[in-house]
Amino acid sequence: MSDVGGIAADRLKSFVERIERLEEEKRGLQEDIKEVYSEAKGTGFDTKIIRQIIRLRKMDKADRQEQEAILELYKEALGMVE
Amino acid sequence: MSDVGGIAADRLKSFVERIERLEEEKRGLQEDIKEVYSEAKGTGFDTKIIRQIIRLRKMDKADRQEQEAILELYKEALGMVE
Amino acid sequence: MSDVGGIAADRLKSFVERIERLEEEKRGLQEDIKEVYSEAKGTGFDTKIIRQIIRLRKMDKADRQEQEAILELYKEALGMVE
Amino acid sequence: MSDVGGIAADRLKSFVERIERLEEEKRGLQEDIKEVYSEAKGTGFDTKIIRQIIRLRKMDKADRQEQEAILELYKEALGMVE
DNA sequence: GATGCGCTTTAAATGC
DNA sequence: GCATTTAAAGCGCATC
Secondary structure, three states: OEOOOEEEEHHHHHHHHHHHHHHHHHHHHHHHHHHHHHHHHHOOHHHHHHHHHHHHHHHOOOHHHHHHHHHHHHHHHHHOOO | OOOEEEEEEEHHHHHHHHHHHHHHHHHHOOOHHHHHHHHHHHHOHHHHHHHHHOOOOHHHHHHHHHHHHHHHHHHHHHHOOO | EEEEEEHHHHHHHHHHHHHHHHHHHHHHHHHHHHHHHHHHHHHOOHHHHHHHHHHHHHHHHHHEEEHHHHHHHHHHHOOOOO | EEEEEEEHHHHHHHHHHHHHHHHHHHHHHHHHHHHHHHHHHHHOHHHHHHHHHHHHHHHHHHHHHHHHHHHHHHHHOOOOOO
16 A cells, blocks of 8 residues: 555556646647648748737737737837837 | 738648647647646645656656766767767 | 866866856846846836837847738738738 | 826836846856857867756756755655644 | 758746 | 746757
């Protein structure tokens, strides 16, 4: 039986291993994503822009506009606009 | 057919969607991991400890690999490999 | 004297330590920067926007315009503008 | 005097400039580090090896700290600290 | 000798 | 506010 210093060692080990396995799979998907970007790049696309596109599609439109408004304000404050 | 402003819109769209799909799957795995932590917590484990164990195991592994890599480099440096 | 397996151990050590010292200083500056951001935040500024400002100031204006142009193009290609 | 669109322009400017100055210094240190690597290379060392040594020393240190942290956690878990 | 590419490192953003 | 995750920069390398 597996009680070590009041800790259920077997259960703990099981949790740790499950997590490690899932993380491994996750890493695999990350690789896949990287490959798609590579492929896109190889086809002549700019991956940085693709990333932006994906981010924008994720982002709520209202949020986006607010962000831009604040930025404008700050730019004005610094005389960065004519 | 799909050329918009000089850009192969179809291909671009395909890349974007593939990435989004993979990211979706990744998010799913992330959820799973979170659930395992929850479960562990529900069983009375401290997730902070579990996280640290996992980090440590990862480091140990990386460490070992580094050690081997450096050994290789030295062997090369000393002409011990052809 | 310090020749170990054909390697000038003393010299090597000296290089390593110099680099580590410089990296230490660099880390110190990074801390300082973080503190300035904290202070700005405490004064009510939005650090995310400050970061953007700094990035923009760094960026060559021409680059910026080109980036925007490309982004526009891609957005059009995906029908993200009306 | 410095209120522009509701923003304390002077303060903002001051923050931005402080950060830019610190970043400049940081860049200087980065240069220095690069030079040390160059010098080492000029002396016949393989910079790849040096980088690996440094990485390894960093890891060892982090590892040690992790070990201690986890030990602390376990001690806590076992009620060995007040 | 320059350019592009991939990888490592560093910075920024997100989520708890 | 901290820890994790994601994005961008910088660097060295290989190639032409």
